[in-house]
Amino acid sequence: MLRALEIRDMLIIDRLELAFRPGLNVLTGETGAGKSILLDSLGFVLGWRGRADLVRQGADQGEVTAVFDLSPGHAARAVLADAGLPEADELILRRVNTADGRKTGWVNDRRASGEVLRRLSDTLVELHGQHDDRGLLDPRGHRAILDLYGDLDDALRATRAAWRARSDARRALDEAEAQLAAVREEEDFLRHAVAELEKLAPEAGEEDALDARRRAMQAAEKIREDIARAGQALGPDGAEGAMADALRWLDGAADRADGRLDEPVAALARAMSELDEAARGVADCLDALEFDPSELEDTEERLFAIRGLARKHHVLADELPELATTLSERLAALDAGEARLGALRRGVSEADAAYDAAAEALGEARAAAATRLDRAVSAELAPLKMDRAVFTTRLEPATPGPEGRESVTFTVATNPGAPAGPLNKIASGGELSRFLLALKVCLSQERDAGVTMIFDEIDRGVGGATADAVGRRLQALAGDGQVLVVTHSPQVAALGAHHWRVEKRVDGEVTTSTVVPLGTPDREGEIARMLSGDTVTDEARAAARKLLAG
Secondary structure, three states, rough: OEEEEEEEEEEEEEEEEEEEEOEEEEOOOOOOOOOHHHHHHHHHHOOOOOOOOOEEOOOOOEEEOOOOOOOOOOOOHHHHHHHHOOOOOOOEEEEEEEOOOOOOEOOOOEOOOOHHHHHHHHHHHEEEEOOOOOOOOOOOHHHHHHHHOOOOOHHHHHHHHHHHHHHHHHHHHHHHHHHHHHHHHHHHHHHHHHHHHHHHHOOOHHHHHHHHHHHHHHHHHHHHHHHHHHHHHHHOHHHHHHHHHHHHHHHHHOOOOOOOOOOHHHHHHHHHHHHHHHHHHHHHHHHHHOHHHHHHHHHHHHHHHHHHHHHHHHHHHHHHHHHHHHHHHHHHHHHHHHHHHHHHHHHHHHHHHHHHHHHHHHHHHHHHHHHHHHHHHHHHHHHEEEEEOEEEEEEEEEEOOOOEEEEEEEEEEOOOOOOEEEEHHHOHHHHHHHHHHHHHHHHHHOOOOOOOEEEEEEOOOOOHHHHHHHHHHHHHHHOOEEEEEEEHHHHHHHOOOOOEEEEEHHHHHOOEEEEEEOOHHHHHHHHHHHHHHOOHHHHHHHHHHHHHHO
8 A cells, every 4th residue: 555655856846745545545636736747756656667857947856755555465575575675564665866867766775776666566556547558458468357357367377387388398399309300310320330339349448458468469579589598598508507517516526625615516506596596587477478479460450440440430449438328329219219209299299188178278267257347347337327338358369378379358339339449449538437447346356455546537528427436436446445546526536535635836936736635624625616616606615515425
């Protein structure tokens, strides 16, 4: 609910503070007194796009502050949370417009963009009038209004879910078809590459192992001859035989050498032992270096094959096993592709059928709701002296989407036999106002709680009993909420729970506009003025008292 509005230096308003209340709030005043300035100022602080020259002449800046009370579950709280703004039971919006056109907004003393203000305004205020393109006159919102009226949340959720499932199924099929088409283009390559890799069957680390074995065999080939010669020189035909002969000869002479050969014999025995160990080591080495010449050839052939295949596929040799797995999987996907596509196509068909069923149910529910809405609006038009007009909620086929398969447009035919057309193109000013009011009355139970409804001269062009019917419907709308009405109708003004008069004052060369709250005596005079004009007669005052008495 809008609790307070403070305006400073905006157009012809110097400083103005208004305290609004629940129920029906009416603002009256002569034409040109500044009633529209109040709405311009409220629209400015709510972030609406409007006239640019709002700052009062001679002032550096204009400023508007609006204070709203928020109920615990008010939709504005979600907007505040989403924008990271502080949340409280009191919402204070403030916006400044400098003389050079710069605009700055605050929400609960935190800087906020015009977009955030507009999102908040959608939860706080509804403006209805002949020039309202944000609410009931906007055909883009008619489908949502009908869904709200018909309480179609469940059907709408089911349709949205079916649309998402349908979109997911189609996307999966498209991706699979694209992947399969790409794989088909390289089918010959895949089959040849997989066969080649499977035949060679390279293993991770195999290149290093083969290279080490190859180097070892190449080295053995070069050194084995020298090692064999060394082994031969150490053997019986070499050092071992010579030392054995020397030891035998010394042993035979030792008994006659008076012990002089004991040490040489011992040393020679030790040398024989070391020589034997060296010979065994050489023999072991020769055994280790023993290889089949064909093994070197086989090793080199496999090593070169692995390296050649790696170069061919532009990968490292150790990456060949992983490449083999990847190419095999792509080939398997190709082989299994048609079967998978078949399953995906069946999934798309099932998702299409599910969406068609959900959209059909939603469409039928909309058609039923449209019939109820048309009857309800027609019932409201009769007391508004428009019983010959026809209101029709038109459903037409539209591009399928998450919201269903039909567009919704509110149309009217103002006279029997006249062609029906969009609400904002067919009805005249006074007729349009009454159509809007009738529609709003029918939708009042479905509107969001806590929204302030503003009607800008919605009673223009009507009077007498029709104006009284308009006022009573506005009064009913305000019964459990808050309605602000800018009106020239005394019948409407008399039904207000709270009354303000907008006045224009001229002081020298300066014109200002102000708003005066009216008590019962002043209301009588204001309604009498609205009835009779500049000269208020006793008859007009009597008529005003009668209107106020109900």
